Amino acid sequence: MSRTLQLAEQLISRPSLTPDDAGCQQILGERLARLGFRLETIESGPADFRVTNLWAVRAGADGGRTLVFAGHTDVVPTGPLDEWTSPPFTPTHRGGQLYGRGACDMKSSLAAFVVAIEEFLAARPDPQLTLALLLTSDEEGPSVDGTVVVCHTLAARGETIDYCIVGEPTSVERCGDMIKNGRRGSMSGRLTVNGIQGHIAYPHLARNPVHAFAPALAELVAINAAGGWDPGNAFFQPTSWQISNIHAGTGANNVIPGAVVIDFNFRFSTESTPESLQQRVQAVLDTHGVDHTLAWTVGGLPFLTPPAELVEAVQQAIHDETGIVTELSTSGGTSDARFIARICKQVIEFGPVNASIHKIDEHVAVDAIETMKNVYRRTIERLEQIEAGSAA
Structure with missing residues (x-):
């Protein structure tokens, strides 16, 4: 069994349901401390929902640029235990897959981060590149x-991040076939029509508020169907608006409701801003005289990392390790990358393949764990070559 697989299994065996880290960061921190990393635990949140964050840094020679691995x-909760083929916090192998809650999202990535760093530093104990890990239990x-x-803490201290790799499951069919170089923004609205x-x-x-809102709803749906919020661009799909919930009425069939509440969400590209979308919605409501x-x-702003040192290093590492020409994508939901992108230009x-995340019998291909570790290590090596060349 590889060291990466052993570490992944050790992490999966910890029932780290949000916000309980269940000792995972201690396991990883102890290995990083042996490599010379400075560890800082940053706790936050109320007493009944205390979050543990780990910021671990190993400075490079002459204060080189910083590569962060984040995760x-x-x-998430397991769901009904009797629906699992094997206990969710007992790492189990079947058919070349490793099963357990967090196997794919994202404890195998965390194990690959740490072992990749261990292997890199064993070969190059005094690199120019500064290495860091940012881990959270929330x-x-x-x-x-x-x-x-x-x-926010790093920004207040003036600490900078130059590159960041987030270990979210991004692959579709094979490990390495897709990476995310950006994400759409997310903004939700709660509209109460009186x-x-x-x-x-x-x-x-x-006065029936559902009837009063209907013409405005029809216009908003028409804008969305026509792709009229924005056209998107080469990296992003057009902005989308979707209703998630509508609530009205008392439950009786002979009462006109006094209000209707509509929950909706925008997933928006870099062609729009929260302000521009809010103004568009407000204009429609005003046009139809909706009392509301x-x-x-705003859940997160969109971000984009154009092809440059980090994207190219990861693409080359994936190709060298697997032969795959990886696809760049900004699809999917949000991740913590949205926060990191505010202080780091290249994220x-x-x-691994994301097909089983959050599901019963979550799993990851065993061979993908070693693939990820090797891709992360090759990426560090490539960025170190760039850093050493800049210092020369």
């Missing part, structure tokens, strides 16, 4: 006391 030790939860807190509750037999004595209140929540995500 999360927390996992990625699968609210994500308000995790990576974002560490990023009416007057009344008896359904006496509509002239009431509207609250907005990518690379990890």
Whole structure:
């Protein structure tokens, strides 16, 4: 059994449900400390939801540029235990796959990070490149006391990050066939349309908010269907608007509701801003005279890392290790990369095939674990070559 696989199994055996790190960061930190990393634990959040974050740094010679490996030790709940083929926190092998909660998202990536660094430093104990890890136990939860807190702390201290690899599962069919070099932004709205509750037999004595909102809804749907929010660009799909929930009524079939509440979400490209989308929605509501209140929540801004040193280093590492010409993509949901991108210009995500994440019987291909470790190590080596060349 490889050292990477052993470490992955050790992490999977820890039931680290958000926000409980369950000792995962201690396991990783002890190995990093032996390599000369300076460890800093940053706790955040209320007493009943205490989040553990680890910032570990090993300075390069002459203060070289910094490569950060970022990820999360927390996992989502298991779901019904009786539906699992094997216990979710007992690492189990079947058919070339390693099963367990967090096997794919993302404890195998964390193991690959650390062993890749160990192998690199064994071969080059005094590199120019500064290496760091940023780990949190609050990625699968609210994500308000995790990576974002560490990023704010670093920014306040004036610490810089030059490159960052987030170990999210990004591959589709084979490990390495896709990496994320950006993500769309996410913004949610809660719209409350006001009416007057009344008896359904006496509509002239009431005002139905669902009816009042219907023309505006039709226009918003038409804008979305026509791709009218923005056209997207070479890296991003057009911005999309979707309703997730509509709530109205008392449950009785003879009462006109007094209000209707609509929850919706934008996934937006770099062609739009939160302000521009908010203004568009407000204009539609005003045009139709909708009596309403509207609250907005920006979950994350879009980011993009154009092809440069980091993208090229990862693409080359994947090709050298697997022969795959990897695809760049900004598809999918959000990740903690959205926070890191605020303080780091070059951020990518690379990890195993994502087909089983958050599912019953989550798993990762055993051979992919070693592939990831080798790709991470090759990437470090390539960036070190660039750094050493700049210092020469």
